[in-house]
Amino acid sequence: MTEAQPDQAARHDPVYDTLHATPEFTELRRRYRSFVLPASLAFLAWYLLYVVLSNWAGGFMATTVVGNINVALVFGLLQFVTTFGLAFVYARYSGSKLDPLATQLEKDYEKGRARG
Template structure:
């Protein structure tokens, strides 16, 4: 890389300056707050639920081997509930996003596009 190329690279903006203006707005901060208020608790809850399943599978074999109906035991039910929980969280996030995140994101996108045109 020549000295001129290096100087040009150092002076080039990392991203569009319009983004910096939008990132400083209260609307952008609100979008991030709303996103985090769903994602962090949902992730923590799901990980706790998953770790409970793993811990019980490893150290509570007698409980997990308890038959519920026929050959279906507690471990199988817990395992299937992991899938149910995953789909449930995806559905809840989609609803939350449509109601709380998407309208604000559309507004910010419109502001970005206005700034692009200017």
């Protein structure tokens, strides 16, 4: 006999199954998705705009802004700013909206495991 994989064990854990059916768990998933899906789509659209403009609007992207700095370089650097900004905003959102609910669910899970 082999040991069950951790993800398989979680699927057959009655305490987890009980918590999975709670409104709190559903709310945690809703909050997570309500941030991650729009943020991911917006970031992907922003990135694709950069790629599309680089490929099909070379003249615009080559426009000089200041000295040797052109629009393409500014857009490229803004990709980094956007990435770090999004990570910062997600960390704050997670800390205020997701973590408290997840912590409570974890405590409920541990209580259920201790009883079972």
